[in-house]
Amino acid sequence: MRAMLLAAGLGTRLRPLTDRVSKSMIPVINKPSLFYSLNLLRKSKINEAVINLYHQGSQIKDYVKGGEKFNMQVLYSEEDSLMGTAGGLKKMESYFKDTFLVLSADGITDFNIHQAVQFHKQKVALATVVLKKTKEKFRYGVALRNKEEKITQFVEKPSWGDALSDEINAGIYIFEPDIFSYIPAGEPYDLGHQVLPSLVKRGEAVYGYLMDDYWIDMGNLADYMKAQRDILKGKTGIEISGREIEKGIWMGENTQISKSASLKPPVVIGNNCCIKEKVKIGKYTTLGDRVTIKKEARLEKCILWDDVLIEEKAYLDNCILTHFARIPPKLSITGGVVTHRIPS
Incomplete structure (x- = not known):
């Protein structure tokens, strides 16, 4: 199985931290946030991945190189201008020939990839969106599922009247290669704002997998600090490097x-x-x-x-x-x- 890590964004909500540093290279407990996404893939035995690059992309390439330190083969897709989450994915269409995973390069999670993939295959899904329950639903895409766990409504960053669920899009997806037929080539396009709402409206096989694992987006300074504290509190399942002297x-x-x-x-x-x-x-x-x-x-x-x-x-x-x-x-x-x- 192959994966795509989305790392091209500007990280504007994390400024001034991202003025000179890629969002994916911001230290979290003294490791780049990208480390945790790559390590999640490694532990899940996903050893081939592509990372899309734009803002401060050379920092990511200098750190990851060919992926050897993670026992992975890592390629890069460099964007001359931001293509959006779906546009960047479309650019790498030829790389994906089978079921594949897409996730943010800077999220912190310990979710079980294998369970999500098994769910995706059991549902014979075109797309599976990994969901997380949260009270802060207005900052994310919200999904409403039926009894069969198929997504029947999807609203990206809803207003008060549109927030029909507390299950939000965690920015982690499992797709079949047929997804590319729904993404136009050569133009900016977004998964949350355009692709997913369109697929749901058409009644396509889009399912929601509700995770019960730790997850945080780190989209702003408060969440960045919270991620560090959660790791220190032992909430995340992430091991801390160094010698524990006390x-x-x-x-x-x-x-x-x-x-x-x-x-x-x-x-x-x-x-x-x-x-x-x-x-x-x-x-x-x-x-x-x-x-x-x-x-x-x-x-x-x-x-x-x-x-x-x-x-x-x-x-x-x-x-x-x-x-x-x-x-x-x-x-x-x-x-x-x-x-x-x-x-x-």
Whole structure:
């Protein structure tokens, strides 16, 4: 079985994090979000995939290369302009000769692919949409199913009057190659806004598979932070890299922590970090590689990417700091995003 990972989007709702970094390369517990989608495929023994690229696509190619680190064969489909989820898929029509999987490159989930594929085949479906129950249904496509689990209505990001169900489109699909006959060639086209509503209206064999597994879209800053905390809480089934030096505290290689520093789990610290005297790091904090935190600085519920410097007595609460950010001495920030070096 082959898969397509959708990674061409601009990630506008995650700005400023995505100004210079592909959404699929944003660190989640010190690994690119793309890692978790590829690892899900690997664990499911799907070893051939294509990734579509547009915004900062070279970052993805540099990281994944040919897929060797995942024991996979990975190809790329580069788009000169955004083609939409369906238009990008249509571009790779010749790659898919049998039942195939399509999913976002940056979602975090541990759903059972094999069970979903088995459901798809039992239903003799043209398309299966993986669904998830949620209270936040107005942000996603909503599906209404009948007793046979066939989708009878599909509304992308509905208004209050159109939200007929609490089962939303998780952005994961299983298709038969016949799906390509419903997608025009050479133009932008969207699965959620155009293809699926049209198929449902025509009465085609479109079914909804309701997952009971962990899933989060990471479509905005709040969900990005929630995904990290859910992993740290053990809600996702995702293993955390590093050596667990105490319960709930993971540390990478060549990291130095002062004996007078205080760490409140769960916390993840990357490689080659330096944590100085009397530093206090609160729960749900992750530090990337080569992070330096100087004397008496305090962090609560923060996400620090690589090569970050926190000067003495700085205080950060519920903040995100991207690569090479610097916080000067004694500065306090609550609920901020820092993407550069703040001058003293």
